[in-house]
Amino acid sequence: MVQPKGTAVPKFLIGDTVKLKPRKLALVGKAQKPSPENKRFTKSRVGKVLDIFTKDSKGGSTCFYYSVLWTDEEFTQTGTHAQMRLALVERASE
Numbered sequence: 001m002v003q004p005k006g007t008a009v010p011k012f013l014i015g016d017t018v019k020l021k022p023r024k025l026a027l028v029g030k031a032q033k034p035s036p037e038n039k040r041f042t043k044s045r046v047g048k049v050l051d052i053f054t055k056d057s058k059g060g061s062t063c064f065y066y067s068v069l070w071t072d073e074e075f076t077q078t079g080t081h082a083q084m085r086l087a088l089v090e091r092a093s094e
Helices: none
Strands: 018-021 048-058 062-071 075-083 086-090
Touching: none
Parallel strands: none
Antiparallel strands: 018 048, 018 086, 048 062, 062 075
8 A cells, every 4th residue: 555655654553562662761870770660661561552543743743652551470551652662573463
């Protein structure tokens, strides 16, 4: 399917398995070693895309957001995340 130039297309589809990209933390000074509260940001979470929706930015561009069901060993919950915060793990079977 060919999209007209300038039309945004979502990277992920419903049912895809995605993970959260790890956050980059700047550790300065005495905080050179990761503390227990900072370690939670380095672990990737894995989940399935439940829903896709768009929001318009101030500049008028369309941004994709995903509702994701996170299935960790600790707990299961849903969350809404921007496309730039997610990475594809496995494409949903079609």
